[in-house]
Ligand SMILES: Cc1cc2nc3c(=O)[nH]c(=O)nc-3n(C[C@H](O)[C@H](O)[C@H](O)COP(=O)(O)OP(=O)(O)OC[C@H]3O[C@@H](n4cnc5c(N)ncnc54)[C@H](O)[C@@H]3O)c2cc1C
């Protein structure tokens with residue numbers, strides 16, 4: 001983990017709702033593992049002390065990128081920043097996904113909204129190709145479809161309004177696929193908590209291994225403040241673990257879902 005002031009290479013609109021930010025970070029980029037995140041301080045923001053966490057989307061040479069949606073104060077200032085301006089970044093943070101091995105389990109990736117961003121590096125670094133299930137409310141919420149296809153993955157799209165791909169929730173084609181076959185398959189997911197709970201239940205029902213990225217609200221991002229904890233099974237009981245340090249990726253079968261808000 002390093003704290004660095006980095007320069008923006010580009011910051012451009014990706015779809016109607018998402019922007020793609022590329023920064024030059026030569027000391028950070030080579031250390032990044034799939035599923036890890038960057039904690040970003042938007043320097044021109046008045047309360048710049050609070051950082052914003054974003055999954056690392058792509059790594060290329062000495063740069064890395066994030067895909068972000070404008071939702072509040074921080075991202076609204078971020079969207080106006082231009083190439084050449086600076087951000088403060090702590091990265092890479094957290095415990096990421098286990099990269100599938102060649103000849104091992106076939107990965108089934110499940111992503112809702114910006115969850116796609118956390119999945120791309122996993123798909124790119126996995127020698128074992130599989131299926132990506134991508135879900136969103138509308139067509140504009142579907143990210144990176146072409147990028148996953150160009151990596152040679154089978155991409156299955158669902159939208160809730162039926163404007164692209166199959167109509168319904170992303171878990172519908174996932175369940176259909178698991179009904180066909182469960183042996184030798186492993187789930188990886190990132191997205192809204194509701195979707196993760198559903199994927200967690202499916203993993204239990206079909207008895208398949210699953211790693212899920214739990215994107216809880218975070219303050220410090222480095223394991224100190226305990227704002228990001230979730231309940232995880234331990235021995236005969238359970239304990240709180242920090243999504244910024246022990247996570248964000250957890251074994252779905254270890255999370256105490258009844259107690260997750
Ligand atoms: C591990 C992780 C990975 C993430 N990856 C992405 C990504 O790839 N793309 C993307 O668009 N968003 C991602 N998010 C959500 C992103 O952090 C929030 O959308 C962002 O912090 C909102 O900041 P804001 O100032 O615009 O919003 P505001 O609502 O004004 O934020 C105010 C405060 O709340 C915190 N906050 C608000 N929403 C969230 C949230 N969902 N998660 C954590 N903190 C939040 C902010 O850090 C800030 O301190 C991720 C969150 C986590 C925890």
Ligand code: FES
Nearest residue numbers: 221223225226244
């Ligand atoms: S955000 Fe502070 S401990 Fe996780």
